[in-house]
Amino acid sequence: MEFYLKDEGIRTSFEFDNLNISSDENYGFRPYQLMTASIAGCSMSVYRKILDKQRIKYEDINLTADVKRNPDEANRIEKVHLHYVVKGYHLNQDKLAKNLEVARKNCSMVQSVKDSIDIEETIECIQLS
Template sequence: MHFTMKEGGFTTELPYGELHISGNEELGFRPFQLLVSSIAVCSGGVLRSILDKMRLSYEDISMEAKVERNEAEANRVEKVYIHFTIRGDLDEKKIEKALHLTRKNCSMVQSVIGSIEVEETFEIVK
């Protein structure tokens, strides 16, 4: 990836399009937003794949991500909470197993182990 400086931040060109990154969210995505998004969306994609492999029928998956930061240490990301809402007639124990496998197979979660705590919760909406 190649990054080019612009007023207020940087840009990079990716296959999907241009990505604007800035500490000012009026000029681009903030770095912590990209980090949290990467963790949440990677987890959601892996969960979706696992549910499909388990042949579990679901209508929708959505996630709510919250972040805990430490202002005393450069506003460091300390913890990411991901709450999954899964719509479908599903068994809670099977979703717990799927989330355990998700954590083990999500490259973004695995990349931050030891530096950022990731906590996943879920609810099933029938």
């Protein structure tokens, strides 16, 4: 990956689009947003693959990420709380929770930051009728 300095921040290009990074949200993604998106995106992708491999039927999965930063230490990310909401018919909450543990162990981003950022995961199951 190559990065280029711009007046408003930094830019990098990928085959599908450009990515602008800036401390000012008017000009691009803030670095902590990208870090959080990487953790959440990886976790959710791995979780989805596990559910699909086990042929667990679900209608939708939503994920919210709540970030706690420490302003006294360069505004570092201290904790990311990932809250999953799985919607579907005849869902087994215990099985969904166990699969989330498996996803955690297989998510490269969570494993990369596990000793420096506290990652908490919770799951909510919404049964559709």
